[in-house]
Amino acid sequence: MIVLGVSGNPTENSNTDALVNAILDATGAETEFVKLSEINVGPCIACMKCVCTNECVLNDHFRWLSKKVMEADAIVVGSPTYYGAASAFTKAFIERLYSKRHVKLLTGGKIAATVAVGVAAEKMVSEWMGNALRAGGMEIVGSMTAKGTPCCFVCGPGESCHYTVWNAYSKELTGMDFGVGEAYKEYLEILPDNKPYAHGSARFLKSYRSVKDEPEVMAEAQRIGELIRKRIESSSTKAGDLKCRC
Ligand SMILES: Cc1cc2nc3c(=O)[nH]c(=O)nc-3n(C[C@H](O)[C@H](O)[C@H](O)COP(=O)(O)O)c2cc1C
Numbered sequence: 441m442i443v444l445g446v447s448g449n450p451t452e453n454s455n456t457d458a459l460v461n462a463i464l465d466a467t468g469a470e471t472e473f474v475k476l477s478e479i480n481v482g483p484c485i486a487c488m489k490c491v492c493t494n495e496c497v498l499n500d501h502f503r504w505l506s507k508k509v510m511e512a513d514a515i516v517v518g519s520p521t522y523y524g525a526a527s528a529f530t531k532a533f534i535e536r537l538y539s540k541r542h543v544k545l546l547t548g549g550k551i552a553a554t555v556a557v558g559v560a561a562e563k564m565v566s567e568w569m570g571n572a573l574r575a576g577g578m579e580i581v582g583s584m585t586a587k588g589t590p591c592c593f594v595c596g597p598g599e600s601c602h603y604t605v606w607n608a609y610s611k612e613l614t615g616m617d618f619g620v621g622e623a624y625k626e627y628l629e630i631l632p633d634n635k636p637y638a639h640g641s642a643r644f645l646k647s648y649r650s651v652k653d654e655p656e657v658m659a660e661a662q663r664i665g666e667l668i669r670k671r672i673e674s675s676s677t678k679a680g681d682l683k684c685r686c
Contacts, residue, residue: 441469441672444512446505448519448530449557450477455588455651459555459661460518463582466665467514469672474505476529481505483532490539494546502536509537513672514551514581516664517573520588521558521565534572541576548577551671553664557588557651560609560618581671582664586657587623589649604640612636624649 445464449456457475464471479501489497496502509515519530526534540546552573556565562585570580590605606628609618613636621630627646634641651657 441467441669442512443467443469443471443514443516443668443672444508445471445473445516445518446476446533447473448476448517448527448533450475450527450529454520455557455586455649456518456520456555458651459557459584459586459657460516462658462661463516463553463555463665463668466662467669467672468665469513469669472508472512474508476533479505481529481533481536483528484535484538491542494540494542494544496536496539498536502533505533506536506540509550510540510546512550513675514553514668515578516553516555516668517569518555518557519565519569521556521560521562524561524564526556526565526569530569534569537573537576545577547573549675550576550578551668551675552578552580553582553668554580554584555661556585558585559588559590559605559624560620562586562588579671581667584657584660584664586651586654587619587649588651589647590624590628593627593644593647593649599642599644601640602637604642606630606642607634607636607640610636 443464445460447457447460461473481502482500519526554566554569556562566583566585570583592605606620609620611617629643629645631641
């Protein structure tokens with residue numbers, strides 16, 4: 441039983457990596473963790489040369505990584521939220537899985553789980569990753585989101601800025617409730633002179649937010665890992681069966 445974790449977060453000790461690894465550990469299986477920023481996987485160039493062969497012709501580390509995906513009984517894909525979307529590393533990896541879809545749908549039936557970390561828009565990322573992997577015929581057995589560290593907390597220039605992330609996702613500007621105020625109330629005190637996109641003003645109470653300090657978030661990762669294990673055990677499709685269809 442092999443479970444592959446793929447993280448599209450480029451920073452060290454990220455929440456995304458921590459959650460992908462927590463899920464891997466909870467499977468109790470043989471696991472491998474790949475950090476996309478440490479290898480070279482570029483975007484799909486839509487050359488369509490993979491249509492008949494199910495092999496991408498681009499010469500980068502996807503050749504190696506795609507073999508690992510195909511050998512794995514399950515994959516766990518994690519991404520941070522950048523500009524309301526998955527990171528470019530994650531997007532490139534998922535685009536390249538396109539090569540496995542044509543005619544034979546080689547990733548069909550593969551078990552998968554997703555992790556998205558963000559300040560506000562992580563649910564959109566989670567939804568997109570789930571849909572993209574499902575388009576490759578994968579079965580999403582778990583999909584989790586978590587609140588991470590707002591970039592403003594660690595940017596350096598202080599606590600007053602016109603373009604604060606909490607204002608960018610405020611109800612006043614978006615008309616939507618992304619749960620930012622509630623999620624960060626212990627981290628941030630918005631001061632009375634704060635006016636979205638006119639004058640951002642707050643006091644930071646805590647800076648870095650680590651999912652490892654949040655037992656319910658870590659418990660969800662544990663639950664998904666255990667679910668993956670059970671699903672692999674009960675699955676009639678084995679990694680070898682998928683290979684035989686080539
Ligand atoms: C370039 C960049 C863009 C970001 N854009 C968004 C965004 O649009 N929505 C959001 O919810 N968070 C955004 N963030 C915040 C990250 O999602 C947040 O810091 C998250 O915790 C990163 O994941 P990590 O904790 O695993 O490092 C952005 C951060 C960076 C560096």
